[in-house]
Amino acid sequence: MFVDSHCHVHVRAYQNEQDSLIKKTLESGVFMVTIGTQKNTSREAIEVAEKYEGVFATVGLHPEYVVDQTFVDENETAELYSAEVFDPFVYRSLAKSKKCVAIGECGLDYYRIPETTNREEAIQKQKQTVRAHFALADELNLPVVVHCRDAYEDQLMINQEFIDAGTLSRRGVIHCFSGSREYAHAFLDQGFYLGFTGVITFPPRKTDVLIEGLTEIQQVIREMPLDRILIETDSPYLTPIPFRGKRNEPSYVKFVAQKIAEIRGVSMEEIEQATTANAKKLFGLDL
Ligand SMILES: [Zn+2]
Numbered sequence: 001m002f003v004d005s006h007c008h009v010h011v012r013a014y015q016n017e018q019d020s021l022i023k024k025t026l027e028s029g030v031f032m033v034t035i036g037t038q039k040n041t042s043r044e045a046i047e048v049a050e051k052y053e054g055v056f057a058t059v060g061l062h063p064e065y066v067v068d069q070t071f072v073d074e075n076e077t078a079e080l081y082s083a084e085v086f087d088p089f090v091y092r093s094l095a096k097s098k099k100c101v102a103i104g105e106c107g108l109d110y111y112r113i114p115e116t117t118n119r120e121e122a123i124q125k126q127k128q129t130v131r132a133h134f135a136l137a138d139e140l141n142l143p144v145v146v147h148c149r150d151a152y153e154d155q156l157m158i159n160q161e162f163i164d165a166g167t168l169s170r171r172g173v174i175h176c177f178s179g180s181r182e183y184a185h186a187f188l189d190q191g192f193y194l195g196f197t198g199v200i201t202f203p204p205r206k207t208d209v210l211i212e213g214l215t216e217i218q219q220v221i222r223e224m225p226l227d228r229i230l231i232e233t234d235s236p237y238l239t240p241i242p243f244r245g246k247r248n249e250p251s252y253v254k255f256v257a258q259k260i261a262e263i264r265g266v267s268m269e270e271i272e273q274a275t276t277a278n279a280k281k282l283f284g285l286d287l
C-alpha cells in the first residue's frame with residue numbers, strides 16, 4: 001500500500017480516462033492526495049476526492065498563479081489563466097469538505113517569475129499569499145503543502161514566524177524538495193516533512209558534484225530520518241524513470257519508493273510502510 005502524497009489527478013490531462021485511471025490506481029493499492037492550485041482546480045480536486053474512497057484533496061493557490069502573467073497550461077485547464085488574488089472565503093468553504101486534508105499548494109517560487117514582471121512586487125504578492133494560506137490552515141487546524149523553489153531563505157523565515165507565534169501546529173510538507181542538505185536540515189528542524197518526486201530517479205547533470213556517487217538530493221535522502229519522508233509523483237508532471245518523457249500517473253510513485261530504498265540500502269517494503277505511515281499521520285488519512 002502506497003500513498004502518492006502529491007498529485008494532480010483531477011486535472012485536464014486525465015480528462016477522458018480519469019475514472020478508469022483512478023479506479024485502477026486504487027485497486028493496485030495506491031492512494032492519492034490530489035492537490036489544488038487555483039480556485040477552479042481546488043474545487044475539482046475536492047469533487048474528485050468526494051467521489052472515491054482513498055482519494056483525498058487539498059485546496060490552495062500555487063505561487064505561480066499569484067503573479068501577473070497570462071498563459072494556458074493545457075495540462076491543467078483549457079481556460080486562459082490570469083493572476084488570482086487569494087480569497088480566504090472561497091478556500092475556507094472548499095476546505096470544509098471532509099475530504100480536504102491540507103491547505104496548499106502554496107509557497108514561494110522565485111524561479112518562475114517572468115522577466116516581464118516587476119520582480120519585487122511579485123515576491124511581495126507571493127509572501128502575502130503564503131501567509132494568508134498559513135493563517136487559514138491554522139484556523140482550520142490543517143497542515144500545509146508548501147511549494148518552494150529558489151526561495152528557501154524567505155520560506156524558512158515565514159515558517160519560523162508562524163512557528164514562533166505558536167501556530168501551524170500540524171506543520172506540513174515541503175513538496176518536491178530539491179534544495180541543499182543545509183536547507184533540508186533547516187526544514188526538518190522546523191518540524192516539516194520533505195516530499196520527493198521522480199526527479200530523484202534522474203541521472204546526474206553535468207554540473208552536479210557527486211559524493212560517493214550520489215547527487216546532493218540523493219545525499220539528502222540518505223540522511224533523512226525515515227519518519228519524515230513522503231513520496232509523491234506531482235503527476236501529470238515530473239515522470240520518473242523508466243517512463244520519463246511520458247505523462248506521469250500516481251501509480252509511478254512506486255519508482256520513487258524504489259529509488260529511495262536503493263539509495264538507503266534497505267528494502268522497498270520498509271520505505272513503503274514508513275512513507276504510508278508518514279502520509280497517514282501528517283494528513284490524518286482514514287485508510
Ligand atoms: Zn509544486
Ligand SMILES: [Zn+2]
Nearest residue numbers: 006035105234
Ligand atoms: Zn504540484
